[in-house]
Amino acid sequence: MKKLNQEDTKRITDKVLSLSKADECTVTIDGGRTGNIRYARNAVSTAGLVENTSLAVSVAFGKQQGTAMINEFDDKSLEKAVRRAEDLARLAPENPEFMPTPSGAAFKASATFSDKTDAIDPEFRAQVAAYSIEACRKNKLVAAGFFTDESAFQAIANSRGVFGHQQRTSVDFTCTVRTEDGRGSGWVRRDASDVSKFDAREAADVAIEKALRSVEAKALEPGRYTVILEPAATADLLAYMFGAFDARSADEGRSFLARKGGGNRLGDKLFDEQVNVWADPWHPDVPVLPWDSQTMLPREKMDLIKGGKIAALQYSPFWAKKQGARAVGQPGNIVMAGGSKSTAELIANTKKGVLVTRTWYIRMVDPQSVLLTGLTRDGTFYIENGKIKHPIKNFRFNESPVTMLNNIDELGRPEILAGDETPLQLLIPAMRVRDFNFTSLSDAV
């Protein structure tokens, strides 16, 4: 099916809303195409293109709610979707916490669409793979990678007058380069909304250099070290922590942001004062849709951490009403302030430390302290007197991002990336952090 424009989606959502007999009806249309190419062992293993458009209809009779999803758009199918959602709503028990969606919300468009990304074709994808495969063959290295691009749109509407339609594009590239003998491994990640900001050759070169430098890693005793964490190394650590910025969990006493004795820690200084984090749907480097599709609330530019203090918590519409707070759309991105230095300059200012390219398999050990465990991977190096001295074996860490953000020495230049485990778009700096807790060694390369 062709990509729907705003006129198309307005016509469809109006039609769906007019068909519903429920007290409330909300409609979401998601569509577009996703292309990908996957390679390993210096050869392409899969390539694909998925095109799909889906319609979700949610209705409510009082506090009974039902949802139907469909991917057909003729008039008969639209009516079928509405009737099915209404059938489910009548079967569903009442939810005392049900909240109606907002009325009359207006959305200020964000620059989430790039014509160049929209125009990506199979040849472009093949060329992205070819850069790293050919360079690896020349260097007797082995490349494995994945490039995916998306050109999509979302439209939202409800029976209270809300309507929004916006297009978005993105590219995501990861590449792992290993030496033929398996003793060295390097990795790179690049993300962007506008593909003209992506350079496949530059990215492949980063992974190749890391792979070549990482051979013959030496073991360093586990313990607390000053570390330089590249942005990809902290992305998922931060995402886990911001996942706990929920007001209800904090108020109910089951989050690290719960206050002993009751209430939450909004306004408390929990981090080093260099830590400033905000969400901004209109940020030019990490733009996201100006609404939260779950609640249909507009997103806002908002501080999350300011000068090390907790500046905002996320309120669901139900909890906001109960607590007398204001609900806004959940953030789609996280921006952390940094400095102007490159990672190389941070290294040059380090007497002794460990450079971490990437962290892997991060899991929550204790939500009370946001203690996370995970490992370093694909390029871990020992720094001495401002220079990378030699590669070192990978470590397991047990560390809390709360502690990490309290031990910041210096921040580097922020970089755009997506995390392995979060839908958030991120713009975060490299960090030099004191006393990072490595608890054991891993022989994995």
Next chain:
Amino acid sequence: MERRAFLNLGGAALGSLLLPPFGRAIAAEDLVKPVDTRFKKMLADTALQAATQAGASYCDVRVGRYLNQFITTRDLNIENVTNTESAGVGVRVIANGAYGFAATNDMTPDGVAGAARQAVAIARANAKLQAEPVQLAPTPGVGEVAWATPFKKDWRLVPIKEKAELLIAGNKAGMEGGASFMQSLLFQVNQQKYFASTDGSYIDQDLHRLWVPFFATAVDKKSGKFRSRSGLSTPVGMGYEYLDGRKEDKFLAAGGVTTLYRNSYDLVEDARAAGKQAKQKLTAKSVQPGKYDLVLSPEHLWLTIHESVGHPTELDRVLGYEANYAGTSFATLDKWQSKKFKYGSDLVNIVADKTTPGSLGAVGYDDEGVKCKRWDIIKDGVLVNYQATRDQAHIIGENQSHGCSYADSWSSVQFQRMPNVSLQAGKKPLTPDQMIKDVKKGIYIVGDGSFSIDQQRYNFQFGGQLYYEIKDGKITQPLEDVAYQANTQEFWNACTALCDERDWRMGGSFFDGKGQPSQVSIVSHGAATTRFNGINVINTARKIG
């Protein structure tokens, strides 16, 4: 395990979940009407013919209809009830020695023929970059056959009200037991899969699975401390009868510390115990770090088996196809070829099996039309085999596939996924209580918790749900803040005792992630209570500002 969705759900308690992709929502009366087999065969034949006419040397077709129902609750409220349906056709071909794949939800002859021709075109394009032609192990055509998950109660016919009342009763019991908050979910799946290939197979399968996880959280507002305990059910490949909680399926854990379940599950009883135990955790003794003999219940050990044996013996990982995402494997071909690589102690026998009744991985045939079977992976501690698909069998000198191919949707390409991988029970009579009598300084762990392992599956760290100190052969008191770290090979070589068949039961994963684009799979892992001597235990308690 799929990673992005995992964080979306928020919190460690939901750590092992991934919401499956939503399809077309359906009204209840549509659920039980099967698609006519003659219609599926007609579509499949159309695709096979179109592919061969376009030049494919091999073609397989999967006509799929996937039905799901999810119910989510919080405390005494039903949060959501969702029914979804997704149907379509996936066509895989080999042309010019390369794979091609295309899928469509246009279930007309023209639609599937178009997808078949597109798959051939993709195969031809991929062939230009192919290092060597795809080599499929022979699989005889089986003609028209059918296989279905054996079940007694069809979840599709159980009223939503009855299910909702069960979940709410569980939440109520948990709160009465001592939990401040309860969350429970019910996942129900029916996959109707029709497979046909140019080998001459037409395989119709009807698969049923369900899972009922819950999370009990106790909060002490005065101290600011909170602790959780997850349910001890396992996801299963059976019907709604799993939730009958039959008396004969209940038994006590070692020392009588809690009630455990096999074959059926009492949600309300376990939730009540969980509420009480979550509260106990608030004041349990914090563990002294050091070396301990670990006595691990199957409700815990399944996850360690999954991560440290299941994944590293996937042949695609060993060869490097997952290098950019999930990683490679330490269990390299040279170790297997040596025929003497000691993965574990002599007691360790690990079997792959896609036939175990009630398991998540049990099917009649895999997604390449290969009849499912059982084989050894580790025998008397030695690595003897891997998990392979048709295009991998020749690499390990075998002339038939292990039947390890799976795709999570009609629209996803099938690839190598883990079968049920299980630790065999001990051959000598031994109960968990008898095992503990020989332990001087140890910890008994029940239930799965935090989990993390490196990209070659050496270094791991696991937590659990319930921890009990073992001192001089007796369970003395509950412990908290426990996690153990080990190296896979050292850990399995530290295996010193296995309980016998009477104690063997399965755990499993409903949403095991792998591949790019990532797909989820389902898998069970069986074990009896097992002892590992001298394992490093760390204390995970931390203070933040």
